[in-house]
Amino acid sequence: MIHLWLPLALVCVLAGAGAYGVIARRNAVLVLIGVELILNSANLLFVTMGSVRGDALRTGQVLTLFLITIAAAEIGVALAVILALFRKRGHIDLSEPGA
Amino acid sequence: MTSLDILFGAVGLITAASAVLAVTTQQLVHAALWLVVALGTLAGCYLILGAELVALVQLLVYVGAVVVLVLFALMLTRAPMGRSPEHSSSAVQRIAAAVIAAGTTSLLAAVLLPALGGEVLSARTGDTKAIATQLFGAWVWPFELLSVLLLMALIAALAVSRMPTTSPTSPVPAETEST
Numbered sequence: 001m002i003h004l005w006l007p008l009a010l011v012c013v014l015a016g017a018g019a020y021g022v023i024a025r026r027n028a029v030l031v032l033i034g035v036e037l038i039l040n041s042a043n044l045l046f047v048t049m050g051s052v053r054g055d056a057l058r059t060g061q062v063l064t065l066f067l068i069t070i071a072a073a074e075i076g077v078a079l080a081v082i083l084a085l086f087r088k089r090g091h092i093d094l095s096e097p098g099a
Numbered sequence: 100m101t102s103l104d105i106l107f108g109a110v111g112l113i114t115a116a117s118a119v120l121a122v123t124t125q126q127l128v129h130a131a132l133w134l135v136v137a138l139g140t141l142a143g144c145y146l147i148l149g150a151e152l153v154a155l156v157q158l159l160v161y162v163g164a165v166v167v168l169v170l171f172a173l174m175l176t177r178a179p180m181g182r183s184p185e186h187s188s189s190a191v192q193r194i195a196a197a198v199i200a201a202g203t204t205s206l207l208a209a210v211l212l213p214a215l216g217g218e219v220l221s222a223r224t225g226d227t228k229a230i231a232t233q234l235f236g237a238w239v240w241p242f243e244l245l246s247v248l249l250l251m252a253l254i255a256a257l258a259v260s261r262m263p264t265t266s267p268t269s270p271v272p273a274e275t276e277s278t
Contacts, residue, residue: 044145047145047153
């Protein structure tokens with residue numbers, strides 16, 4: 001027995017922290033950390049809703065597994081882009097104009 | 100308050116605190132390490148909510164693979180150890196980001212909490228067999244599509260990292276060929 005406001009409040013805090021990380025950070029890798037936090041808040045919402053409104057297809061947990069896989073693919077490509085950017089510019093500071 | 104409530108509250112508090120620390124700490128490597136704590140305790144939250152398979156996949160994929168990738172990227176881009184104030188953004192940007200983050204949080208809370216906050220969920224455990232049946236039954240085509248997506252991401256990452264670049268600012272020319 002869990003009161004549902006606890007996981008929902010955690011979803012809100014994780015999404016807010018991720019949004020702060022995306023906007024406030026200058027290092028590109030740290031921006032990615034914010035993106036990961038936002039994706040994880042979506043995952044937690046999927047799991048919570050899957051637990052409270054359980055259906056025969058187990059949609060909540062299956063979609064969470066899919067989202068974790070997509071996030072892994074996303075961060076692989078994003079880090080490759082960041083490394084290519086570092087080799088071209090010598091830094092990954094997002095606040096400076098591109099070369 | 101039930102015992103699961105208290106358990107989830109404790110683990111969720113650690114998750115929230117480490118997530119906030121991961122986006123606010125001034126030390127670059129510490130941000131990745133706080134992300135480990137946040138994602139690991141989030142796996143604990145999944146466990147309390149009765150999603151064992153998701154919790155284990157979260158531990159394997161996120162804490163095992165994604166954070167290692169992030170740490171490697173921080174090392175390869177020569178992240179400075181220790182405090183790096185030259186990497187922190189201006190006060191105006193941080194205040195704007197805090198306002199937007201608070202707006203996001205309160206907007207989500209205003210939607211989710213009044214609609215669903217009063218409900219009580221009874222966590223079902225031991226549901227893994229049903230998930231596996233559905234995953235390889237009803238969801239099998241999206242599942243196969245995901246494997247194609249992972250393959251495409253692998254090839255794309257390889258192609259991007261092997262892309263020839265003219266590097267005017269790269270300090271070591273040999274570095275462009277090494278990867």
